[in-house]
């Protein structure tokens with residue numbers, strides 16, 4: 214197959230880990246006889262530095278023409294004091310909205326070899342395996358008005374949703390549950406917010422279309438507790454944008470392997486943007502020691518969700534698991550009797566595992 | 572001293588644990604020669620059942636005349652399918668707003684004898700001792716409009732704050748930091764919300780008035796992570812209503828002692844409402860086995876913050892600590908070689924510790 218992929222390295226360690234993704238893609242190309250046409254574009258602080266805007270039109274255009282997009286990470290202290298319109302994050306919000314990537318999928322799974330790195334007790338966290346489905350282009354992030362009033366004496370932001378926006382993300386939640394363990398937790402704040410009451414109604418309506426999926430409603434505050442006290446009690450969680458932001462970040466540290474977690478932001482036609490969950494890590498940027506596994510597993514998710522390459526995705530995931538079992542790890546992890554590697558070395562080790570398997 | 576206290580037992584285990592609070596107050600009365608004039612009023616589901624509204628006018632009036640208010644807990648499955656206006660929670664939101672209790676103070680501290688009950692590893696959680704200061708009468712909870720539009724095709728909620736509302740809670744945060752460890756973490760989502768940008772500006776302005784307090788800004792998603800990875804890295808956290816709802820509940824399960832945590836909701840003149848953090852626990856209501864310690868420590872907070880009785884508050888806290896060291900506990904906790912007690916027994920044990928000390 215021939216596929217067009219846009220690469221957005223972005224800022225900080227984004228550039229370094231994108232190199233790992235490229236090498237993995239090259240290995241998949243030669244093992245499976247595909248052709249990936251790669252185009253690198255600017256976003257975030259990198260785009261601000263080079264073009265004066267966090268999301269150049271060319272970037273958005275290229276992504277729209279592509280089969281899939283890989284993103285490293287955006288942001289860094291260099292741009293922290295810019296006005297809101299000229300901050301790297303605007304590029305991220307802009308590309309989500311511009312491409313209509315309304316569903317953010319965040320799998321969180323424990324890696325047996327890394328359980329010791331979890332802040333939670335092993336018996337609490339051990340069987341955790343959940344998927345957080347976060348709405349990504351609505352709610353407080355994009356609602357209008359969002360402004361100061363009365364000479365700055367008052368300020369409002371608006372949490373706005375249309376039924377359509379809620380329906381499509383809720384469907385995504387149910388569909389994810391159907392191909393996983395058939396349990397859906399819908400998170401809202403229906404005892405306070407009108408938007409949450411509409412959300413809950415829609416979940417209950419849609420439930421009829423997915424009789425094989427068991428549905429549970431949980432208030433967002435209770436969900437924040439349960440993630441810690443009983444993380445293995447979740448299968449798929451579906452929630453609105455800001456709740457999803459908070460809960461998916463909370464969930465991402467449970468397993469002690471933030472550097473390994475991938476994410477996908479997708480729309481209905483298959484186009485998707487894939488990125489690791491961790492940030493741009495300015496403190497270690499440029500040192501060549503960043504953990505590329507979140508990026509590499511994001512590449513696998515891309516092959517699976519956007520490019521129809523299930524087998525290839527599985528090969529990458531298996532190669533990563535093997536590498537962890539071989540005791541290889543980067544400096545963000547402390548593995549007893551393991552072998553610490555830099556970004557390039559661990560990438561080579563993973564690729565080695567891919568090619569010997571195929 | 573003579574003080575008027577309104578008691579709002581509410582629903583579920585609220586009634587049972589309020590009995591414990593009364594006994595503790597009686598002990599303090601006789602040991603310290605005070606007089607507490609107690610008046611019991613209805614709220615929540617109890618008020619719905621008896622008066623058809625979740626917050627009768629008489630209740631609000633009595634609270635307004637009192638020196639302090641003690642609340643058990645409200646809510647339960649019985650009223651879950653009521654329309655929003657007739658749900659127990661409306662009573663809670665109504666009394667907060669009606670009394671102008673804009674600051675919710677939630678101390679979270681590890682109990683050395685209960686560390687084993689934490690879902691976190693002991694080395695992560697062990698020195699945690701934080702105070703979450705949550706804004707309680709603004710933001711998405713009370714902003715207008717909050718409504719469906721276009722025949723239900725759209726829905727909005729409004730996150731609204733005035734400068735004045737932000738200033739007074741931020742001041743409360745700084746003041747709390749001053750009497751604690753002089754570190755304030757202000758939590759917002761300034762990379763997305765205009766209200767958060769105003770919030771951050773106000774925190775930076777106010778910082779000049781509290782030069783002895785070190786200020787840190789943290790995004791809400793990062794805060795949700797740090798609570799788990801480094802809970803002892805917090806001293807005072809100040810944040811808006813909904814973020815505070817989520818983060819304070821998240822924080823409440825870190826130490827493994829949710830049943831022991833008190834909270835205070837106060838305004839500037841000293842009037843305050845005090846309640847345990849845990850809910851109405853319908854599953855164990857009526858069995859006489861609920862853990863009354865959160866309620867008893869809330870009573871201590873009331874003495875300290877609203878009634879000017881520091882010494883009395885300390886005596887209660889010391890009595891609770893002694894009781895835990897004696898190995899006494901309720902069934903929500905699993906203490907090795909401890910002695911399990913019901914609500915009444917552990918209350919008596921605590922009172923015994925109060926009277927032998929004084």
Ligand SMILES: CC(C)[C@H](C(=O)O)[C@@H](O)C(=O)O
Nearest residue numbers: 288302305306458762763792
């Ligand atoms: C950078 C920020 C705007 C973004 C968000 O809040 O969505 C980030 O936290 C994320 O979750 O991808």
Ligand SMILES: CC(C)[C@H](C(=O)O)[C@@H](O)C(=O)O
Nearest residue numbers: 404405434646660663664816
């Ligand atoms: C019951 C509910 C409305 C309330 C809130 O969200 O404030 C509760 O969760 C709390 O934190 O006291």
